[in-house]
Amino acid sequence: MIPRVVPFRAASLLLVLAALYTGSACDRPATPTAAVAQQPDTVERQFRNVATTVAYVGDSSCTSCHAAEAASYAKHSMASSFHKWSADGRVEQAMADARRNQPSGYAYKVIDSAGALWQVETRPGDAAMPVHELRRRMDYVMGSGRLARTYFTEENGRLFQLPLTWYANHGWDFSPGYEVNNARFSRVMPDRCIACHSSYPTPAPHLEGKYPVLRAGIGCERCHGPGALHVTKWRADAGAASRLAVHTMDSSIVNPVRLPLDRRMDVCEQCHVHTSVAVLREKRTAFDFTPAKQLEAQYAYFKNGGDIDLVSHADRLKQSACFRGSMTSDKPLECATCHNPHAAPATRATRNQPCLSCHTGSAFTAKFTTAASKLSHAPAGDCVSCHMPVVKERTVPHGTFSDHWIRVPSRDSARAAKSAVAIEPYYARDRSGPESALYTAMGKVVFASLSGSGDMFDEAATELTPLLANDRAYPQGHFLLGVAHQARGRQKEAAAALERAIELGDTRPDVLRALAQAKVRQGDTDDARALYERALSSQPALAWMRAEYADVLQQEGALSDAGREYRAALREQPSLASASFNLGLALLAQQQTAPASAALLDAVRLEPDYASALEALLVVKTNGKKVAQLSALPSPVSAVRTAPRLPMLFGVQASAPAQVAFVNTPPNGYVLVYSPDGALLLAVPTNAGGTVTWDVRGGEGRVLAPGLYRAVVQARGMSAPLPTQWFAIVAAPQ
Template identity: 30%
Template sequence: MKNIVIALFSTLLLFACQRGEVNNYTQYLNHNDTVKYVGKQECRVCHAEIYDSYMQTGMGQSFHFATKEHSALTTSEMPLIHDSIKNLSYQPFWKNDSLYLKEFRIKGRDTTHLLIKKVNYKIGSGQHTNSHLFEINGYVHQMPYTYYTQSAIADLPPGFEKGNNTRFSREIGLECMSCHNAYPNHVEGSLNKYNSIPSGIDCERCHGPGEVHVKQKLAGHIIDTSKYIDYTIVNPAKLPLDLQFDVCQRCHLQGTAVLAEGKTFTDFKPGMPLTEVMDVYLPKHKDSESFIMASHVDRLKESACFKTAEMTCVSCHNPHKSVTTLSATYFDNKCMQCHEVCKEEQTQNCTSCHMPKSSSTDIMHVAITDHKIGIHNDVKAEKGAFLGLIAINNAKPTNLSKAKAYLKHFESFEANPNYLDSAFYFLQKTSPYFTVYVQYFYLKQDDKGLINFVMNNEVDSTKYSNSSLAMAYSRVGEVFARNKMSSTAEKYFNKATVRMPFVIDYKIKQGAFLLKQKQLSASKIVFSDALTLNPTFKEIHLNLGYISLLEHNFEKADLYLKQALALDPDYVLAYENLVLLAQMQNKIEQAKVYLNKILEIAPAHKAKEILQKL
């Protein structure tokens, strides 16, 4: 294969030098898996003016270190926010050029909880929001604080509101990172661990990996792109309209993304059909005009302008120019290229009527341009009957893809049992698919169905990704353990951690199982390994504390359990173990203090009965 690629390179070089029929070749060389990404600084060497302009765009500023130069908080009043449901407050502050977030709780005049974490990255260009991430040993998590720049207010991040504040535990995996940033160097066998993370969506996200292009230009092989297509790099403007559209909708069409078999979120390259990598589903309701933040593609496809003309995103947008630098008439002129006559006397700012700003259903405190071009009114129709999850980028998704979409939507967005019924309907139309059937039975809480399926179906591990197979194995382990099938459960827990050795959740479940089986030494090894990888999980400290307690190492048990509480002040399990620790040392008054703490958090807890007996 390598010889074939070399021969192909040589042929193209000959064409380039002779100005021959270069455009007869239709395969982009940078689609080959061996071609590497070189980084945006390499692009700047030859394209400085375009680079400098692009870096002022929202995409160019989408992700960066959380320093004063790149944070919208620099010019803010650093607002404090309060989560009234969890009774936790959050205050950002600067220490020199580093940003920190303080989580605290006050009772009377006393600070009863204080946790300070450094903010490593800001995510979001600042045109709408800045959210905040922290990193530890390569693991990246979101923090519970977002600054909404349009309103100049701070609040919990999208998805953290209404009692869903996950505080510092939300993992930032490849699905998130691959749209908000250039492709990172992701650690194989993890969900959210990275060797390195670039700063901002770069040139190669729209043009593809640049290694071949750079090498050929440095070697003096120049193509007259006014006459021919340079197949060493993708120029989206030279792509067919549907593939142009796919470049943009890779990220400007967000919903329930279902990967094609064997694909990852970093496999898409400009010039490829997006359907080769993923289907993206959105829930559709009759007469609904609501939309989410990144629904530009979905809304544009509903426009008469799109349906009746050869229109793509770049018909109106120059991705190298920030919209903040464009003249007031820029978009009006774009409209007038097709619409010479407007019935309204006011012909300035066409978008104010035909693409009005509106709120989105998924992100609060923002106003975004509705990309459904048309005649709008202020009367919003009531959302009608649910029509189903629709694959926006694929008119003919497979039944397996549809089943995966309903399961993922149930698990990630809305736990409506009807989605499970729909998933099963489509699953029945496919051959037995191990990972998806396991997901269905697990979410359905049908232990018997899952056990029967696993016991009666062989697993061809070559058909599935390590990620999906490890999740299935871990869930199978849970169900078998719950049904006292311990030896089989242990086998599946082991399989999960072998395939994805850097996923902390799988290690916690494996360690807890081993502990319940009284395999203290094995459990201790698993939890100690997890602690070394990522010490921010309260469950790790809790279980190591319990193991230390069983070993009668009371001092170490106390340290672990109190660290678990430092990470989560409302962690009842940690207080329960501290009660046990105090009782084992005959410290009855201390036990009473912990029992009262439990009752503050959970008034219906059995701690009340225990207190009465002490």
């Protein structure tokens, strides 16, 4: 079966979709329609601080009047959920032995240096390049340490997760997901993560991971909403202190106690529900939810195959008969029953008290017939350990949690039965409401991007097309339709959908960039340049997007302009290895050998695999849509040498007339050509194997643009993939 060619940048797509499934903050203009507008409901109108114009003030503004509450809350894990790393609060030890990531070959360890902890990446080399080493300082900690602490390094104000996490019951091991897909030092802090681990940072517009204002921990305003109105009111009232204890309604700030049960649960579920896909609703951002609002007005959640993580504590509680049976009572069993943030954390002696408020008396004890069961269900018994068992969560290494589905474990399965449906709506409004079909189809695009399912992209595009035919209310839907079309290789349809999204007011850089990519695929680089420039004018710090813009300039032959943009991207994000390599290619084409060598050497320092591309530098001179001349260029970097190539090893070479030769390929397979971020660009059949030639044209029939590429062989019956060969196309010297 021919591999499906996905002619767009896969890693970039995840950044593009971050606004939808991780919750990127965006300054999007209001949609010119009232169809999706939500007026504040009766509950919201009770509290004046729900208005978006009210500012956050930070915990220090609360403690002067609420010292006792602040002191008790400081003992809870939430208060230390995110903070700067400091030696004073250190719990970790340095590592004696490195932890090896088998798929990538990199190894990681933690070292002490200059009063800080650093994560160090190494990989064995050969005699020419013995050891690769990169190190990143552990600047920020996410997690209280009760279960684990994971770390972020700061690069020019932007936060990137580090590969190693400290697990309280284990010590050092890989951060979740890194053993399967080693992101090294490039995994950006998602807005959705910081929104739940910190109290409403001020985000940089359209740029995840960079926050001009970043508050430590989950603070008071996470549950009470922005506090400026409340602080101003009580500071202006000289008699405020004497009336703070009066239990009257204060409309200047949300008191969750005064919310109906479903809204109180929403306060907890904003962070304690984990589904496979979370799509922000129109005109919403990751930081829009405030207590008293409906969480379902913020997100459309979707479960994968009917499953939901055990760490979705609020949802698990809702499945309990104890919760359902107490919903209409004066004191229902809810999150705050056991997790009161203004009281000391429950101990083993006190955590059973909520259970005993119902499960006591002769009628209860009469249910048990054996001496053992009577003893275990006596008032001194431990209800929680049996009916909320500690279980392993598959998505968190070395992580165990109290399962908040209160049940008899021997009678009820811990997990719901798997559903045959790929994604299943969490909220009723997305199962049968007027927007249900639309948001479900949008969720399928996001799920397809995460799973790499071409069939799901097809299904989503088929469903979205008629739903959006006459639509003017959902620009995000048109954007996602465009993404689905791009994934299917249908650039004309993608461009039409993306242009519609922009027409309806969605002018985020991600949308403009997606349209620019569609234009590039159609050969319209003039329009693509204008779109990139428009996107970067609204957020100049989008380094990866600026590097992409530079790729387009290099493709057009504007090498000096391309070099300027590559350098600007690298000033903002020096760790962009592919941008450094492509800068080197642009300089080679201008015959600037010394600075080109420096850029290429820096790229290889960041990504040692790129060294193999230095022996496969292909100078290409084009004539319209054909290659007029192709030749090999000796490596300008004498300081980097690769190991001698074995005679039968797969490789990439220049071949006459004006073609590339893939040598030593197996029969009945494909040579797959990828961009540096993993997007599959084309598949070349190997047929009988051996040497296979390629005319350097991509999936759109155009000569592949100057830049860095990766080739790998795929064939039936291969016990292991053949080594990857990087190669680079260099524009003919000017």
